[in-house]
Each structure stands twice: as C-alpha cells, then as structure tokens.
Amino acid sequence: MDKRNFAFDKVNFILLAIGMIVVIIGFVLMSGGGSTEEAYDPGIFSPMRIKVAPVVCLLGFVSMIYAIIRKPKDE
Numbered sequence: 757m758d759k760r761n762f763a764f765d766k767v768n769f770i771l772l773a774i775g776m777i778v779v780i781i782g783f784v785l786m787s788g789g790g791s792t793e794e795a796y797d798p799g800i801f802s803p804m805r806i807k808v809a810p811v812v813c814l815l816g817f818v819s820m821i822y823a824i825i826r827k828p829k830d831e
Contacts, residue, residue: 764828771823778816785809 764772786809791797799805 762828768823768826768828771826772820775816775818775820775823778819779813780816782809782811782813782816785812 786805788799788805789797790800
C-alpha cells in the first residue's frame with residue numbers, strides 16, 4: 757500500500773502516544789483521597805493537585821494537538 761494514502765506517519769503516532777501518556781500522568785497527579793464529613797483533608801488543596809497537575813494535562817493536550825496537525829514529511 758502506498759504511504760501517501762495515510763494522513764499520519766510513524767512520528768505522528770509516537771507523538772500522539774506520548775501526549776496521551778502525559779495527560780494520564782496529569783490525571784494521576786490530580787487523584788487522591790478527598791475530605792469526608794468526619795475528617796477534613798487539607799491535601800485536596802495541595803499545589804500538586806491545583807497547579808502542577810492541570811499544567812501537565814494542558815501540556816499533554818497541546819502535544820496531542822500538535823501530533824494531529826503535524827504534516828508528515830515527504831520522502
């Protein structure tokens with residue numbers, strides 16, 4: 757099959773996978789235990805959850821967008 761028929765090349769798929777992994781890491785950083793009515797957990801407002809994790813997710817989504825709009829090089 758001719759390679760010109762595909763919209764993505766191998767590099768696009770690798771960049772897309774890396775972006776997905778970064779987004780998953782961001783969501784894992786956001787996860788954790790929450791507060792209940794009996795016990796208050798101040799960890800829900802930690803900088804890791806409210807600043808770092810959303811930025812990591814944003815970078816992952818931006819890299820996925822770049823992977824989608826990147827034009828494959830002609831050989």
